[in-house]
Amino acid sequence: RRRGIPEAILAEGKTPAEVAALATTALDTTGRALVTRADEATAAAVASAVGGPEGSTADGDASATVDRDDRTGTVVAHAADFEPPSLDATVAVVAAGTADAPVAGEAAVVAREVGATVDRVDDVGVANLDRILDQADRIREADAVVVAAGREGALPTVVAGLVDAPVIALPVSTGYGVGGEGVAALEGALQSCSVLTTVNVDAGFVAGAQAGLIARAVDAARAP
Template sequence: MRDILDAVASGELSPAEAEAKLAGYTTTGAGRFDAARETRRGVPEAILAEGKTPDETATLAAAAVETSGRALITRASHAHVDAVKAMLSDADIDSDPRARTIVATEPGFERPTIDASVGIVTGGTSDAEAAGEAAAVLREMGASTERIEDVGVAHLGRVLDHLETLREMDVLIVAAGREGALPTVVAGLVNTPVIGLPVSTGYGHGGDGEAAMLGMIQSCTVLSVVNVDAGYIAGAQAGLIARAVADARDD
């Protein structure tokens, strides 16, 4: 503790950085940022912009960059992007309007690397938002990803055309709306872990993702399922599996 206090006194550490080292989080006027989550859990903390004002989101992003070198923001609007860019003018900022994600890093930030591959499969173009959120998390965790898009079960030939690639992946995330059949089909064709990501696409009864989630939970092939539109959770879980695969290879 004395070393940290001395570092603050000398200007080597900011008070926010010191708080993060001592408590594991830093406190801002917009809430607390869990700066130790990646070290503790192996998954980068994400700032959920939905429900937060642009200024609140930017304030938390600034705390994240200051204490961990990076801010990962999900469910962001154009206004959130503008606020983060204005507050973090010296940071490197990458935003994906389709996935609604923002990643801000301090100059020279180095991401980890995982020697494992994750396939991200979508039933249709409408599933791209949740799939893109998963891809953003995996990128920050260091796994390589490959997108296989628009291969829904309305024409099984589309997914069968990619079967060789699917079988080469270490982990698969399969996003689908409607009745959620695609993860079940894919899981019956590969010997790799499959994570079903139900998406709130479709219409009519159950079109809010409920039918997709129930279909995946009732799958007769073996797969795991996350909540509706939970791209962050799917990406994080796939990243943890990918890291375990890479560690096993090293051993």
């Protein structure tokens, strides 16, 4: 698909059967399928439709390989003959707390599908600065950085002050009361004193895809 970003099927608001059908079509058409925000039933329906011994594409081809990440709610299927892209570029996906991990996971899956090497850095929220400072050198290795954080969302600002690569804030819908559900985190990204851009609350797919586009540009420049 255009720009190397896999067509994603947002499972929310669709039945397991509908999602499985869409995934099968995607697999037939493009060689892969990416399902996001799938609950367990949907993930199982997709997996059984396209993979495993009895799994097969609508064309009766050999079954696809299937990768489920239930915490993140994603399912990735590759047709037997799909050659995944591989870029000479790295995306760091940084998460503040455990509640931010699933959304960060969605970004990671997408960036990986675009072909980037993904480096996950978890549990480095700013309430304990030592953790993020300890990981700074590692994050500085990446060509693009996604930073997932909910609640007050201070982490993207701190990370963008520590690294040279472009930083993409990924606000997460944690927090209750006023500014909850990720709103404070999104507004914090929009108001950041550091240079960074942002995606909407919980939009792991978009953050991972944009980081992937930067990785593609860098990869192309490295080996033209």
